[in-house]
Amino acid sequence: MNPMRAAASDARAVEGDQxxxxxxxxxxxxxxxxxxxxxxxxLLRGAGSxxxxxxxxxxxxxxxxxxxxxxxxxxxPPTVEYxxxxxxxxxxxxxxxxxxxxxxxxxxxxxxxxxxxxxYQLKPGSDGMRAxxxxxxxxxxxxxxxxxxxxxxxxxxxxxxxxxxxAMILRAIxxxxxxxxxxxxxxxxxxxxxxxxxxxxxxxxxxxxxxxKHVLGTFPxxxxxxxxxxxxxxxxxxxxxxxxxxxxxxxxxxxxxxxLGVDGGYTQDDIANLAKILTGxxxxxxxxKEAGKLRGTFRFNPDNHNTDNKTFLGQVIAGQSGAxxxxxxxxAMQILGGHPKTARFLATxxxxxFLADQxxxxxxxxxxxxxxxxxxxxxxxxxxxxxxxxxxxxxxxLKRPIHLVASAIRALDGRVxxxxxxxxxxxxxxxxxxxxxxxxxxxxxxxxxxxNNPLPRWNFLASLPWGEFKDVLIDLPRFFDGAVTLNDKMxxxxxxxxxxxxxxxxxxxxxxxLAGAPDExxxxxxxxGLALSAPAFQWT
Amino acid sequence: xxxxxxxxxxxxxxxxxQVSRRRFMALSGAAAMLATVPxxxxxxxxxxxxxxxxxxxxxxxxxxxxxxxxSLVAPFSESRYYTxxxxxxxxxxxxxxxxxERRCLDLGQHGGVAFGLHPSLSxxxxxxxxxxxxxxxxxGLTNGSRSHFDAQRWMEQGQRSDPLGNxxxxxxxxxxxxxxxxxxxxxxxxxxxxxxxxxxxxxQAIAADDPASVGxxxxxxxxxxxxxxxxxxxAGNTDILRPAAQSVLNTLETLDDIDYDAYQPSGGAQYPDxxxxxxxxxxxxxxxxxxxxxxxxxxxxxxxxxxxxxxxxPGGHLHGLLRALGDALAAFHxxxxxxxxxxxxxxxxxxGRTASENGSVGTDHGxxxxxxxxxxGISGGRVLANWPGLQxxxxxxxxxxxxxxxxxxxxxxxxxNRLGNADLASVFPGFTPTFxxxxxxxG
Numbered sequence: 001m002n003p004m005r006a007a008a009s010d011a012r013a014v015e016g017d018q019x020x021x022x023x024x025x026x027x028x029x030x031x032x033x034x035x036x037x038x039x040x041x042x043l044l045r046g047a048g049s050x051x052x053x054x055x056x057x058x059x060x061x062x063x064x065x066x067x068x069x070x071x072x073x074x075x076x077p078p079t080v081e082y083x084x085x086x087x088x089x090x091x092x093x094x095x096x097x098x099x100x101x102x103x104x105x106x107x108x109x110x111x112x113x114x115x116x117x118x119x120y121q122l123k124p125g126s127d128g129m130r131a132x133x134x135x136x137x138x139x140x141x142x143x144x145x146x147x148x149x150x151x152x153x154x155x156x157x158x159x160x161x162x163x164x165x166x167a168m169i170l171r172a173i174x175x176x177x178x179x180x181x182x183x184x185x186x187x188x189x190x191x192x193x194x195x196x197x198x199x200x201x202x203x204x205x206x207x208x209x210x211x212x213k214h215v216l217g218t219f220p221x222x223x224x225x226x227x228x229x230x231x232x233x234x235x236x237x238x239x240x241x242x243x244x245x246x247x248x249x250x251x252x253x254x255x256x257x258x259x260l261g262v263d264g265g266y267t268q269d270d271i272a273n274l275a276k277i278l279t280g281x282x283x284x285x286x287x288x289k290e291a292g293k294l295r296g297t298f299r300f301n302p303d304n305h306n307t308d309n310k311t312f313l314g315q316v317i318a319g320q321s322g323a324x325x326x327x328x329x330x331x332a333m334q335i336l337g338g339h340p341k342t343a344r345f346l347a348t349x350x351x352x353x354f355l356a357d358q359x360x361x362x363x364x365x366x367x368x369x370x371x372x373x374x375x376x377x378x379x380x381x382x383x384x385x386x387x388x389x390x391x392x393x394x395x396x397x398l399k400r401p402i403h404l405v406a407s408a409i410r411a412l413d414g415r416v417x418x419x420x421x422x423x424x425x426x427x428x429x430x431x432x433x434x435x436x437x438x439x440x441x442x443x444x445x446x447x448x449x450x451x452n453n454p455l456p457r458w459n460f461l462a463s464l465p466w467g468e469f470k471d472v473l474i475d476l477p478r479f480f481d482g483a484v485t486l487n488d489k490m491x492x493x494x495x496x497x498x499x500x501x502x503x504x505x506x507x508x509x510x511x512x513x514l515a516g517a518p519d520e521x522x523x524x525x526x527x528x529g530l531a532l533s534a535p536a537f538q539w540t
Numbered sequence: 541x542x543x544x545x546x547x548x549x550x551x552x553x554x555x556x557x558q559v560s561r562r563r564f565m566a567l568s569g570a571a572a573m574l575a576t577v578p579x580x581x582x583x584x585x586x587x588x589x590x591x592x593x594x595x596x597x598x599x600x601x602x603x604x605x606x607x608x609x610x611s612l613v614a615p616f617s618e619s620r621y622y623t624x625x626x627x628x629x630x631x632x633x634x635x636x637x638x639x640x641e642r643r644c645l646d647l648g649q650h651g652g653v654a655f656g657l658h659p660s661l662s663x664x665x666x667x668x669x670x671x672x673x674x675x676x677x678x679x680g681l682t683n684g685s686r687s688h689f690d691a692q693r694w695m696e697q698g699q700r701s702d703p704l705g706n707x708x709x710x711x712x713x714x715x716x717x718x719x720x721x722x723x724x725x726x727x728x729x730x731x732x733x734x735x736x737x738x739x740x741x742x743x744q745a746i747a748a749d750d751p752a753s754v755g756x757x758x759x760x761x762x763x764x765x766x767x768x769x770x771x772x773x774x775a776g777n778t779d780i781l782r783p784a785a786q787s788v789l790n791t792l793e794t795l796d797d798i799d800y801d802a803y804q805p806s807g808g809a810q811y812p813d814x815x816x817x818x819x820x821x822x823x824x825x826x827x828x829x830x831x832x833x834x835x836x837x838x839x840x841x842x843x844x845x846x847x848x849x850x851x852x853x854p855g856g857h858l859h860g861l862l863r864a865l866g867d868a869l870a871a872f873h874x875x876x877x878x879x880x881x882x883x884x885x886x887x888x889x890x891x892g893r894t895a896s897e898n899g900s901v902g903t904d905h906g907x908x909x910x911x912x913x914x915x916x917g918i919s920g921g922r923v924l925a926n927w928p929g930l931q932x933x934x935x936x937x938x939x940x941x942x943x944x945x946x947x948x949x950x951x952x953x954x955x956x957n958r959l960g961n962a963d964l965a966s967v968f969p970g971f972t973p974t975f976x977x978x979x980x981x982x983g
Contacts (some may be wrong), residue, residue: 237847237900245899249847252905256687268686268938398780429749431733438842439604441689448706452735452784453747455792458770459757466758509772513765526762534773535781 090114091499092391095540096354097121098178100399100407101499105178118386121179122216122379128176136163143205143230143296147286157200164195164204165434169423172406173416183215183378185402186353188435189442190346191226191258193235195435202231202296203435219346219376220337223258227333228298230283236440239282243306246275253440259336261345266313273310277317277328280305300326313339343371347381352445354385356395363390396539398447401430403540404457408464408532411497415473422469430456461532465525476521479528486511486518493531506534595720595960596884596917597828599837600710600738601817601869602696603889605845606688609909610892610941611852612661612862613675613923614644617654620930624896628852628903630656641854647675650923658852660862663870667914671921672873674978678908678925679945684891686905686938688845691890696737698948698968707741709948709967710836713955714742716966724833726791731820731839735784739838746787751823752800756792767792791832798830806878811871817841818868825875828883835959841865844889848900873914884915884958884979888947895930895940908941913950917958917980924976949973957981 094101094109094117109117133139138146138160146156168184175181188211195203206229214222226232227250233239236250251274256262280301284294305325310317313335317328336342347367351359367381374380384390399407405427409416416423427433431453437443444450465474483492490511494502502510510531517523531537614630615621622629631638633646633656644656645665655677657665667673685691694700698709707715714727728745730736735747748754756763767789774785803826805811811818817839824837843861851857869885876883892909908928913920926944928934936942952973955961957980964973 240848240900242899247847247898247900248904252686256689262687262690396779429753431749439688446706447780448740449734451780452730452740452745453733454781454785455746455748455754455756455788458788459755462756462758462766468757505776506773509769513769516765522759522762526758526766529758530766530769530773533770535779538781539779 086114087499088501089388089392090117091501092394092540093117093386094499096386096391096394096397097182098410099172099181099403100410100540101497102410103413103496105410106499114388118383121177122383124177124180126176127171127180129171129174132170132174133167136167138163138204139167139208141205142293143201144291144293146201146204147295157198160204161195161200161435164200164207165424168207168434169402169406169427170416172402173409173414179382180212180215182354183382184211186350187211187215187222189437189445190349191222191232192437192440192442193229193231193435194438199231199234202229202234205296206231214378216379217377218374219342219371219378220334221376222378223254223337224330224333226258227254227278227329228281230296230298233281233283233298238278241275241279241281242304243279246272246279246306248272248275251275251278254336257441259342259345260339261341261348264339264341264345269311270313273312273317274332276306276308277310277312277332280325281329337376340368340372343376344368346376347371349445350381350385354382354394354397355390357397357445357447358395360393366390398450399538399540400443400445400450401427401432401457402434404538405430405460407537408461409472411532411537412465412474412479412528413496414464415475417471417473422471426456426460426469430460457538458533461537462526462529464532465528466522467525474525476524476528480524486515489518489524489527490514493528497531497537502531502534502536506536510534595835596882596915596954596958597835597837598710598954598959599821599824599839599872599883599885601865601885601887602692602736602738602838602840603844603865603887604688604692604840604842605889606691606891606893606905607844607889607909608846608850608858608893608903609677609889610895611850611858612658613647613677613910614656614658615653615677615927615930616644616656617649618930620895620932624930626897627901628850628897630658630852632656647923651925651927653925653927655923658862660859661866663866664912667870667873668921672914672916672918674913674918674920674950675923676911676913676925676945676947676950676978677923678928678941678943679911679947679950680891680907680909680943682943682946684907684943686891686907688890688905693737695888695890695947696740698951699970703969706737708736708738709951709955710738710838711741711745713959713961713967714739714745714836716963717959717961719744719833720835721831721833724835725794726787726832726834728836728838729824729827729834731824731837736838736840739836742836743783744787744790744833745836746784746791748795750819751795751798751827754792754795756796794832798826800826805871805875807874807876809871809873809875809878811875812864812867815864815868817864818871821868821872822875825872825879828876828881829879846893846902847898847904848902850897850902869912869914877916882916882958884913884917884954886951886954887912887914892941894938895935906940907936907938908943911947911950913954913978915958919977919980924978945976946971946973949976950978953978 090109093114094105098105112120146160149156171181191210193199193203193206210222210225210229214225233250236253237247238250241247248271251271255264255266255271260266282299282301284291284297284299286295302322302325307319307321307325309319312332315335317331320328344364348359348364350367351363355363363385367384370381370384405423424433432443463469464472465476467474479496480489480492483489490507493510494500494507510527513530514523514527610621611628611630616630616632630644631642633643635643641659643659645659645662647655647657647668664673681691681694685694696708719727724744726744726746728739728742729751730739730745730747731749731751732747733749735745739745756767758766771789774782800823803822805822805825811822820839824839827834846858849857851859853859888911889909891906893903893906895906898904928942928944930941948968948971952964952968953975955967956964961967
């Protein structure tokens with residue numbers, strides 16, 4: 001770890017120990033309940049549901065040959081052949097809807113079947129996280145409430161960052177609303193805000209009021225909430241925009257990254273005019289005399305609003321003064337949210353996230369049509385996207401670090417203690433500390449970005465089954481309970497990590513390693529580490 | 541170079557790869573070895589092969605976010621520079637009415653325009669005066685983008701779209717030239733969480749946020765067996781994970797053996813403490829001098845997207861960034877000058893910023909920018925520019941500095957003359973560079 005960054009991490013750890021974390025060490029164990037706890041209501045809801053290039057290679061000389069193989073490798077996901085039996089398809093659905101197969105998730109999916117499981121994920125019941133998140137006492141508070149906490153050694157920013165980041169990791173591992181968590185992950189990248197400085201408190205609030213509030217709602221509503229989000233305004237400088245000096249940072253990124261896409265057909269004039277339209281959009285600061293409970297919430301300041309008439313994406317938006325000036329921005333965001341380019345841009349990104357890095361045009365067309373028909377309903381798009389006919393032809397997707405870490409702990413039925421700083425450090429080393437991506441495009445999705453750095457992954461996966469992380473308990477005897485012979489143990493690994501679908505060639509290597517000393521717990525831990533590091537576990 | 545045992549014996553390499561550092565230190569012969577070899581050098585170092593083309597080690601430092609070229613190197617003879625940037629302009633070098641720390645450092649007249657270096661970059665002035673720092677101005681993407689992501693992608697790819705899939709100019713250079721040393725076990729290092737697009741497609745490349753942290757977790761006694769199993773798991777694998785897996789497996793123990801803490805910079809180099817770039821450059825120097833075959837390094841520096849409160853002056857944001865940049869580059873230069881290895885270092889950023897400051901005392905995404913090239917084989921000591929001017933009619937459609945020199949002109953010349961690769965059609969497909977005398981021929 002780069003010492004400069006390590007120093008920062010150390011500082012966080014020290015502050016963390018002096019923060020709100022007052023539970024006695026042993027009491028705050030967040031274990032995974034062994035049995036699936038599906039309520040009767042959940043079951044009924046699930047069961048009763050109805051399912052509704054090759055490039056130009058000429059002229060590149062000898063390099064083409066050199067890259068002939070590499071090009072395949074660089075663009076190709078693994079050539080895993082999934083057979084199309086219903087169980088393999090169900091396994092793939094669970095993989096795409098969740099942060100990995102756990103014993104609980106496998107049982108849930110097998111009891112509900114494909115359609116039932118998908119409906120369960122789209123209309124989930126309780127997330128079952130109440131006890132595990134109980135000590136994260138800032139998650140439900142307003143910014144003003146967090147700022148007003150007066151407590152020795154309490155740093156509102158650092159405590160907010162820590163609670164949000166750790167809650168995110170715990171939810172990925174344990175929430176029963178797994179697809180919601182994957183969608184939160186998607187939209188947290190899509191509407192990226194880095195949780196640093198004053199944006200730590202604001203991002204914590206935004207996670208609740210922008211992302212989670214709308215994740216099973218419509219995208220246009222989420223987009224408007226994001227535009228009025230203090231975290232986003234601080235991040236992309238819209239709070240500094242004034243009637244006389246409009247700031248173009250947010251107006252550019254909202255079109256390029258959040259809605260129309262970089263090829264969405266907007267012009268520099270559209271950027272400049274949207275900047276004028278959004279002047280006056282800001283937030284209440286500590287020093288605003290009317291702040292009080294409003295501190296850190298959205299504020300429209302008519303005195304800061306440019307009242308000229310504007311043309312935006314070919315539509316005339318009449319300049320308005322006074323409190324009505326806010327309507328210009330709302331109208332502009334509605335134009336963006338309802339724009340066919342936005343529908344297609346978002347549909348494409350969702351297909352890339354959940355189906356394949358190079359999605360088929362037919363999938364994108366279908367999801368785009370759903371967006372248009374439903375006013376951008378996110379669950380409706382996901383229902384279209386995850387239909388069996390599409391998923392059957394989907395391609396493997398590489399797990400990013402958060403996904404890999406969560407899926408490994410889920411597979412081993414690990415218990416994460418509440419002071420889980422180890423996991424944050426591991427994620428930082430692997431390049432994906434939650435909410436710490438600085439540019440506004442979010443953590444990359446393309447596998448090429450992640451594939452070239454396997455070492456932090458291997459080191460995490462080798463260390464995890466050993467109990468190397470003091471905050472993550474792995475109960476190996478329980479994992480292998482009842483597995484007596486070498487074959488039993490290998491079968492257990494295959495079942496719990498891969499729902500029994502580990503490719504034979506990889507299974508052979510693991511089994512050969514295990515055979516070296518099948519009764520030693522150290523060897524079992526190492527074999528698990530290798531199985532988690534195997535190519536098959538890196539993909540969904 | 542330090543005296544090191546040289547061998548091309550592959551069995552020697554194999555032996556080496558079997559010996560972990562801790563086990564090595566326990567061996568009785570270790571003390572005798574350490575008497576002649578600096579402690580940070582791995583036990584087997586690889587001589588550069590005399591038959592290969594002599595070439596520089598190349599380092600790219602990328603300023604992510606779009607650095608403000610008009611603050612890094614100010615065209616102070618342009619009166620409009622001052623009217624467009626009332627708060628941010630650097631004062632002229634001889635402006636006695638301005639505080640010293642607000643005055644730029646005189647770089648002389650070039651093509652009728654006087655340029656001045658930001659005072660925070662003062663550590664680079666002696667390198668410039670020695671003719672080993674070339675400043676190129678009004679350069680960048682000639683048909684660029686004001687999107688960070690497009691501009692970085694196009695610049696790193698060396699082209700707008702990449703028919704090969706996803707490769708960078710430096711990756712293609714390495715792919716289209718044989719290793720500088722035939723025994724190289726690692727050719728390129730990305731000091732980053734993952735390989736930058738610049739290096740994508742490079743053979744024998746790995747990424748490490750901190751080169752000193754490279755090592756494999758778990759029990760010592762089973763390490764070889766576990767690495768063998770991993771090698772087997774990935775040997776049959778044909779997907780995108782395999783090349784990196786193999787690079788890591790081949791280099792792991794050698795990298796683990798370089799002791800960065802004990803590394804002694806040469807040439808009296810003083811790397812600043814508590815700075816990420818300085819740390820990365822110091823580690824790069826150690827890695828390069830360990831002679832395991834590394835011929836390319838890519839490093840990123842963030843924080844350049846200065847939309848508000850840009851802070852050009854003491855206590856300000858950009859002021860601090862530039863101080864760290866200049867001091868780190870100067871230390872690296874001194875360190876490498878003390879070795880026999882030639883290097884070329886380039887500093888790039890995706891675009892310059894708006895010619896005018898904005899209402900938040902910052903600057904927004906612009907166009908033409910500066911670029912630095914540093915090294916023993918760089919024909920420097922001057923500002924190379926087809927200066928487009930800052931008068932209204934001379935600016936681009938958005939009112940910003942034009943790009944009049946394609947950044948690839950400079951890189952292509954470096955690739956051919958300093959990196960010994962004449963296959964520019966592979967490195968910059970579809971582009972015909974104009975050489976501008978940026979380099980001397982390697983010899």
